[in-house]
Amino acid sequence: MSNRRVLVAAAFSLIGAGALALPWWRGSGPWAGWEVVGTPVAVVVVALAVAATAGLRSTAGRALLAASGAATASAVAVTVAAWGVTAVPGPVVAGMAALGVLALALAVPAPGRGVLACALVAAVGTAVLPGVPRVPERMVDGPFVRIAVLDADRPLRSGEPVLPASVSEQGSGLGALDGVPVVFGGDGLVVPDASGRARVVARTDGDAVLGVAGGRIARLVGGGALLVTGTAPGDPTRVRVDDVGSVSRVGTDGSVWLHADADPRGSVRRFDLAAYGGVQEVPAVYLPVVTIRDPDDTDGIDLRDVRPTAGGTALRLSDGRLERLAPTSTGIAAQVLAGAADPACGLTSDARSSVLTSTGPITVDADGGIWLAVDGWLARIDPAGGMSAVPSPLPGIPYALVALPDGAIVLGTADALWRLPDATGALADLPPVPTGCVADPPAVGPPVALVPVAHTGGDQLGVPLGVDGRWAGGRIGGGDLAVVSPDGATTTLGPRRDGYLGQVWPDGGGGAWWLEVAGPDEDLLTLVHALPGGDQVRSAPVEHPAAREGSALVPDLGGRPPLLATAVGAFRIDGGAAVRVVDGAIAGGVVRADGRGWVLADGRLMALDGDRVLGPVVASPTRTDVPVAVQLAKGVPPEQLSLGRAAVGLDAGGRAVAVSDGVVLRIDDSGAVAVVAQDPRLDAPFTAEGGLVESVDGVLLRVDLP
Structure with missing residues (x-):
């Protein structure tokens, strides 16, 4: 190899190593190349480039240059395969430099076996070194498709191969944002991209998140206050509701039910996340009233079990029954939608005559159908009271469900997000109500x-x-x-x-x-x-x-x-x-x-x-x-x-x-x-x-x- 060619190859080798300092991924960073490829790979690429430059006058110079170019090219190839292509300069500069090194080091006259061997070893060795985060492969469990993996020990940053979320933390949950599922818990909100990688939407500083709706986050902050902020960059929304006692999760209608500290026991107010904008402080007693009960009334509800829904109503799972809560002139009326008292009824085509044991989370789809997990199965209650279920068992115990606008249901388990495409199309009929089922036994005595x-x-x-x-x-x-x-x-x-x-x-x-x-x-x-x-x-x-x-x-x-x-x-x-x-x-x-x-x-x-x-x-x-x-x-x-x-x-x-x-x-x-x-x-x-x-x-x- 001529001296001029050696010098040009060495320059390309140093440029490829230096490109590790450039952005290689756009996320919450952006991320530099050495962060993306991992420290071991970065050390190998830089060491080979320096060694090749230092040994230009030796007989091994050509082999080291080939190894340097091969290592850089391998790092670029593995990263693009694992992370995808983004509009950043790092991989482009590194890849072009690596190709230049290889073209010069392997140019005619035909390279010796030692040069080819060094290039091959460097390429393979770099590819298998740890440090390049890879997205777990897609998994299918019956009709359920795993779209992301959850891991509480992962840092909260975009580009991670798994979503940094824990279902055991206060304020953890699952919602929908712009038609895609969003996981919240810990320190922020994160959504999976098309490949399953994490994309951080917002940071919440460890607050207990109640949910998301319409591009806004509701969370509890110190001092008994409810804080609502926007998820879009530059959104000025910062609405604080003070003097809040107990509060529900964000419902499918984008509201929460809450109790104001100054209200009588058993009273409930409603707060719509979209009702206020800009920077405001709103006392809880200014919010619209769902009901104000007598302080001595015993029919109060635990708002932690309530999920607000359209029309000013809410859903609640209580003692094996699914109830719709609706305000009346005298308080809140509970209508039983599902849940039979008789264990002999089992799971049937009639929701009111179905036994709900081991119930999990609930959600409501765009047609008003109520989805819930029952005994390891995913079931749907239609607005007329009929019940059907997906004939395949759930891939795990769900902690949250969310219905997406495209008709899919996404459920979160302890370690993954699963998607059920065309959820209503996956349903099957349940058996009719068996003979002898006493779903709602008549009263046997007066109240006390x-x-x-x-x-x-x-x-x-x-x-x-x-x-x-x-x-x-x-x-x-x-x-x-x-x-x-x-x-x-x-x-x-x-x-x-x-x-x-x-x-x-x-x-x-x-x-x-x-x-x-x-x-x-x-x-x-x-x-x-x-x-x-x-x-x-x-x-x-x-x-x-x-x-x-x-x-x-x-x-x-x-x-x-x-x-x-x-x-x-x-x-x-x-x-x-x-x-x-x-x-x-x-x-x-x-x-x-x-x-x-x-x-x-x-x-x-x-x-x-x-x-x-x-x-x-x-x-x-x-x-x-x-x-x-x-x-x-x-x-x-x-x-x-x-x-x-x-x-x-x-x-x-x-x-x-x-x-x-x-x-x-x-x-x-x-x-x-x-x-x-x-x-x-x-x-x-x-x-x-x-x-x-x-x-x-x-x-x-x-x-x-x-």
Whole structure:
């Protein structure tokens, strides 16, 4: 090779190495060449260029020049294949320089084997070095196509081969922006490009993002404020809504439902992301009202479960039912759209007669169809109430769904985004409603009256002790317990020695019982009786395996030591030992002042007289999880019901009652069982002195039975 040719080749080699400092990719950077190809590849390219220039006068100069050109050309080829072509100078300059080096180094006379070998080794070695991020290959799972991979450990920058998103973070989710899916969570919003690479849309500085709509982002910021900003470059939108309490996610209509701090409990307001522009500060109490409820009303909704939809309505999944919430003149009415009470119904062609178990996220398409994940399948409820499903199982457990304008559904799983093209075309019919399905059992009794008696004010404990409004509270972060009377007066019960502000139970005389756990392996239980005057009586520590399982007590309103309720039976703590009284998994119970008691064991309600078991008063031949209302609708006598989830207590007259799935059974001393009420507001009432008390959002409500 002539000296002039060698000098020109060396210049091309240095130009190719220097091009690594130029932009090679346009994203949130732009990214320089050494960032794109990776540090190992950049080091090899620069080292070969320097070595070739330094060794021009040696016999190996031609081989080094060929290796330098081949390495640079290989880096350009691999990068373009992995990242695609963008209008940046780096790859162009590097590629042309590499071709120049190779043309001169391999020019006639025919190159020797050593020169060709060096070029080949350099090209292959550069191609296999780590550092060039590659987009994961497209994957198909039935009709679902993986369009991007999610990884929470990736940095938030455009061009990444996977999307930097975590579904476990506060404010994570999935939405649509300009017709494409957008993932939000962590520090910003990112969308996948056509190849699956990340494109950062906006940064959110770790705020909890509620969603996107119409090119705007809604997020929660410090100080209880809702902040709305634009996603387009130069968008001046910065709307701040102050004094916000609870708030929903952004709905499919581009709005959120929220509660203003100054509003009565249970009130709801609506904020449309598109209603305000520019830089504004809006007090939450200025927003349009969905409903303002009476402060003592118990029908409030948890806005975190609400998804606003078109027409000022919203959707909510609650207790296995899909409901449409709509404002009325008296508040918010809930219309059940899907969700049968009877497990025998299964998934059917009628949404109202379909059982919704293991439900996931929901979304609404352009035709008003509601999409939701049910038991590992993707289903759609049409506006007429018909239900159909995609006959292929979902590729994972979805945390979010979004309907795109082109008719596709995109779902996000723990590690990927999946697209279902032509979603409605992928649906198949579901079976008809089976014979014997009781989707909506008729009411079996009148509702109860819930009378407010106290407000715990967000106390960490807040356990009702009496229907007169007395309750037990504790200082957050401490172990002291106290009884708060209806007029706000406080009487100390003394400290808990284990420092844990756990459940307490009334003793029937103004005091309370609780359990403390101690011992080297936390396997010692101490039964503590706090008297109304503040004195404490402690049992001897009892070794019991249930201490590790968070044992409970069966309240005894006669002042006697209560029974210890465990998963293997009810025990009497006596003289430092635990003596079994009732076998079975104890789910609740109560003992009256005269010593007569009732406990729920393995779905059966057992009657007691002291420590003597009298036998079952409500027992099914076969244990089942079918709701009580459905069992009654199918003709099961009250005394043969299976009580799956139930609370056991006493009414105002001292008679035993069992509350299961909102149905109230009354049991007299002779063992006769009668249905006396049904009210869905009865979730898990507490046994208190004088009757039952329900707790709703810190409000204690006395349960008055018909």
